[in-house]
Amino acid sequence: MRHILLTFCALGFVASGSSASEHVATISLAVWPESATLNAGAAQRFSVTRADADGFAIDVTGKASFSSDHPDVATVESGGVIRAKSPGSASMTATVDGATVHMSVSVRPAPPDSLSFPNDIMPLLSRAGCNAGACHAKPAGQNGFKLSVFAYDPKSDYRAIVKDARGRRVFPAAPEESLLLRKPTLTVDHGGGLRLKKDSQPYQLIRRWIEQGMPYASKDDPTLAAIEVHPREGRYHKLATQPLLVLAKYSDGSTRDVTALADFVANEKEMARVDENGVVHVGDLPGEGVVIARYMGLVDVSRITVPADQTLPDSLYATLPVNNFIDSNVYDRLKRLGIAPSERCTDWEFIRRASLDAIGALPKPDEVKAFLNDPDPDRRAKLVDRLLQNPLYADHWANKWGDLLRPNPFRAGVKSVYTLDQWLRASFRQNKPFDQFVREILLARGSTHRDGPTVIFRDRREPADITTFISQVFLGVRLECARCHHHPNEKWSQDDFYQFAAFFGSLKRKGQGISAPISGEAEFIGFAPGTTGEVRHPVTGQVMRPRVLDGPVETIDPNRDPREALAAWISQPDNLFFARATVNRVWGELMGRGIVHPVDDFRASNPPTNPALLDALAKDFIQHGYDLKHLIRTIMTSHVYELSSIPNAYNVRDTRNFSRFYRRRPAAEVALDAVCDLTGTTENLQGLAPGSRAVQVWNNRLDSDFLDAFGRPNPSADPPCERDRDSSVVQALHLMNSTRLAGKIENPAGRATQLAKSTRTPQEIVTELYLSAYARYPTSSEMAIALSAYAAKDATRQTATEDLVWALINSAEFVFNH
Numbered sequence: 001m002r003h004i005l006l007t008f009c010a011l012g013f014v015a016s017g018s019s020a021s022e023h024v025a026t027i028s029l030a031v032w033p034e035s036a037t038l039n040a041g042a043a044q045r046f047s048v049t050r051a052d053a054d055g056f057a058i059d060v061t062g063k064a065s066f067s068s069d070h071p072d073v074a075t076v077e078s079g080g081v082i083r084a085k086s087p088g089s090a091s092m093t094a095t096v097d098g099a100t101v102h103m104s105v106s107v108r109p110a111p112p113d114s115l116s117f118p119n120d121i122m123p124l125l126s127r128a129g130c131n132a133g134a135c136h137a138k139p140a141g142q143n144g145f146k147l148s149v150f151a152y153d154p155k156s157d158y159r160a161i162v163k164d165a166r167g168r169r170v171f172p173a174a175p176e177e178s179l180l181l182r183k184p185t186l187t188v189d190h191g192g193g194l195r196l197k198k199d200s201q202p203y204q205l206i207r208r209w210i211e212q213g214m215p216y217a218s219k220d221d222p223t224l225a226a227i228e229v230h231p232r233e234g235r236y237h238k239l240a241t242q243p244l245l246v247l248a249k250y251s252d253g254s255t256r257d258v259t260a261l262a263d264f265v266a267n268e269k270e271m272a273r274v275d276e277n278g279v280v281h282v283g284d285l286p287g288e289g290v291v292i293a294r295y296m297g298l299v300d301v302s303r304i305t306v307p308a309d310q311t312l313p314d315s316l317y318a319t320l321p322v323n324n325f326i327d328s329n330v331y332d333r334l335k336r337l338g339i340a341p342s343e344r345c346t347d348w349e350f351i352r353r354a355s356l357d358a359i360g361a362l363p364k365p366d367e368v369k370a371f372l373n374d375p376d377p378d379r380r381a382k383l384v385d386r387l388l389q390n391p392l393y394a395d396h397w398a399n400k401w402g403d404l405l406r407p408n409p410f411r412a413g414v415k416s417v418y419t420l421d422q423w424l425r426a427s428f429r430q431n432k433p434f435d436q437f438v439r440e441i442l443l444a445r446g447s448t449h450r451d452g453p454t455v456i457f458r459d460r461r462e463p464a465d466i467t468t469f470i471s472q473v474f475l476g477v478r479l480e481c482a483r484c485h486h487h488p489n490e491k492w493s494q495d496d497f498y499q500f501a502a503f504f505g506s507l508k509r510k511g512q513g514i515s516a517p518i519s520g521e522a523e524f525i526g527f528a529p530g531t532t533g534e535v536r537h538p539v540t541g542q543v544m545r546p547r548v549l550d551g552p553v554e555t556i557d558p559n560r561d562p563r564e565a566l567a568a569w570i571s572q573p574d575n576l577f578f579a580r581a582t583v584n585r586v587w588g589e590l591m592g593r594g595i596v597h598p599v600d601d602f603r604a605s606n607p608p609t610n611p612a613l614l615d616a617l618a619k620d621f622i623q624h625g626y627d628l629k630h631l632i633r634t635i636m637t638s639h640v641y642e643l644s645s646i647p648n649a650y651n652v653r654d655t656r657n658f659s660r661f662y663r664r665r666p667a668a669e670v671a672l673d674a675v676c677d678l679t680g681t682t683e684n685l686q687g688l689a690p691g692s693r694a695v696q697v698w699n700n701r702l703d704s705d706f707l708d709a710f711g712r713p714n715p716s717a718d719p720p721c722e723r724d725r726d727s728s729v730v731q732a733l734h735l736m737n738s739t740r741l742a743g744k745i746e747n748p749a750g751r752a753t754q755l756a757k758s759t760r761t762p763q764e765i766v767t768e769l770y771l772s773a774y775a776r777y778p779t780s781s782e783m784a785i786a787l788s789a790y791a792a793k794d795a796t797r798q799t800a801t802e803d804l805v806w807a808l809i810n811s812a813e814f815v816f817n818h
Helices: 117-127 154-162 201-211 314-318 325-337 347-359 365-372 379-388 392-405 414-429 434-442 454-459 463-475 494-504 562-570 576-591 611-623 628-636 668-679 705-709 729-737 739-746 751-757 762-774 780-791 797-809
Strands: 002-012 021-032 035-039 043-045 047-051 057-059 065-068 074-077 081-084 088-096 099-108 224-230 233-235 241-243 245-250 255-257 263-266 272-274 279-282 287-295 298-306 507-511 523-527
Touching (some): 035 043, 035 081, 043 255, 047 088, 057 241, 065 074, 224 287, 263 272, 279 298, 325 611, 347 365, 347 392, 392 414, 434 562, 434 576, 454 507, 454 523, 463 576, 576 611, 576 628, 668 705, 668 739, 668 751, 668 762, 705 729, 729 739, 739 797, 751 762, 751 797
Parallel strands (some): 035 099, 233 298
Antiparallel strands (some): 002 021, 021 047, 043 081, 065 088, 088 099, 245 255, 263 287, 272 279, 287 298, 507 523
16 A cells, blocks of 8 residues: 655744744555556546554545546546546546545456446346345245345356246346336335336446346456455544445456445444445444455455553553563554553462363362462463373363264264264373374274274265365364355355365265164275265256365375375465464363354454464464464463453453453363362263263263253254353252252262361361362451351351352352353
8 A cells, every 4th residue: 555654734822932833743645446457438436544643544535636647548536436538547646635645547448338247237136135045045036036145156047037937037128128127126016125226327237238138248258356345454533434445356457346236244333333335433432343345255354443542551561471472462452452451360360270271170279289389480381281291181172172073972873972082082192283183084094983083974974064064173164154155254155165075075985874873883984996976066067176275176096085185285384274273272262262253263254353363373383283282381371361350441341352361161071070079079970980070971962960051062963062151040050959969068978078077177177178169268258257157056067068168169259260
């Protein structure tokens, strides 16, 4: 973007005898686009933006005056509209408050006066809403007239308009009498209401196309390659307005202003809204938002930043601790937003937080006391190292990935599910490099009763089903929409979906398949050399060749399993799909939400809150050999991870930029193990050895009211399963009234009974329980309240201790990780 630095002088009147003082403010003026290639007869807008001394963007297109050095080639009108006249080159000049900025224009000869259905007519129908899901793009169409969703299949739409129903929708001899025009103008009844006005340009364009004989396209017509929205990113004052400009870029290098035909959606309507003309109206709340621009199946976004009212000094951020690159990337973002991070959390908060996150278990009282008394300034980093070597690490993190990979045993079979679960846990015990972990899944061969990864392909039997699973879990891309039509909020098309599915077309199976509920026999998964499996496009019927996302079409040797090419691409250092998706998922587990959120929904219309941080994490992950423990340690040893969960005056509204630790409820299995650890009991879980921990559960169909209440995945749902981490009335009622929980507290071999029978004083008992539940010592007021239970009328050491354990379990401090 071309910038011109302007210096403004303001003369201030001073007392007699004093000289005038000159105040200098530096701003920048920019024009977009800097250049344009237009066909003669075309028109296009451009925008002029001024950035003030604080970096806030201000649209000044309406204030600018314009001129052209070759008006015979192109002229420019008020509002920044360029009109191409004849072939040649011209320079447009915009002047604002005495400053100028220039834009170059190249004009090419006008193409033949023949309209194109894909380039000229379909955008008009899309803008009118004809191919929306509530109108003619319904699965069965509307009143016998069906169009493809979001115009993903223009050839089919052309046939529906021009040829279906014996061509009754168009009438070239008298275009105005065509149903295609009479219906949307309400000349005849139309259930969709008024969609076109007779005096509008879209009406005249459709009329002219019908008059021309409804051509589809000529062989020389350019194809739409991309769209670009401007401004891509801006920093705005509260209550500001900013018109957006959307340009379509074509294969021949030409551009077209399609702002009037684009659809706009704001993802944070409280922070900013956008009208149908693409004008953004900023609200009065600070924060960040995204406006999505859609045109003919393509998507681009404009990011909006509204800083907080407070201006925080640079010195505040300069003095913050920087433990690693995570901290500097987060501080840069917070500084831009005017957000101050919370204070560092206490040692007792850290040991409890880190233990629950790393190994899914509460720290023991002796561990807490040793940590709180440790004078080593590096004690937190050393604690993280110890936790990552703890045997509980493997079960805790394998259980997380079990949610993503573990199939329904009623479909895949109990033994198969157990085989997969054991492979998962063994992989995490070995700290297997994650690229190797994924390659073993993609290239799975062998028996579903012996080779764990093969179970994934027993449950998903069609290439399309495998595609949605692999892309979402390991690439963070939800391709499911593109299975039926062009993705509404992304660039992925049906071609992209079925070309990816073609990697799994040659997958072979032998033996018994799905046989609910037991599936007693094994199935063998593999590849037979010399054979190929066909994956066909559901619309065109074309046999699809394998292609990775954003990659070239693969040429596969019939003697080579196509999955090998996919597995090789996964671990290429320049493939950031895989690395970004993995680090974002782990970050979300440790920090409460992803940098991209939801963690498996990467798309242009859902950008990361901190792109620099995401890229830095991905590159570090690759450089360290896809080592998950290294990734977890990097996050947990950052200063950002150890921030307090208590907000300050500057970050109380922040829920996405990690200026504080976001409190969250641990997973159901972790919560159950915490209850068992505090009560000194075990849970007898079906299918597990006595004394096993809940994080070792390998089958979500095992009975447990506690796990169901606290949100374990629905056993009938297809993975990847999303857990409900919200609190509920059911959970509160369970903790208050569960007879099983009461039995744990009253258990003769449990902690309450053993403490009551011991020689410890009530103060020592209270301290032990607080260290066990909260990893901290009780305050003086808490101690006084607890001791009053022992002094109450008719109370015994046993009943008082049981009541205290029950009260601690039913507290928010116990059921949340903060």
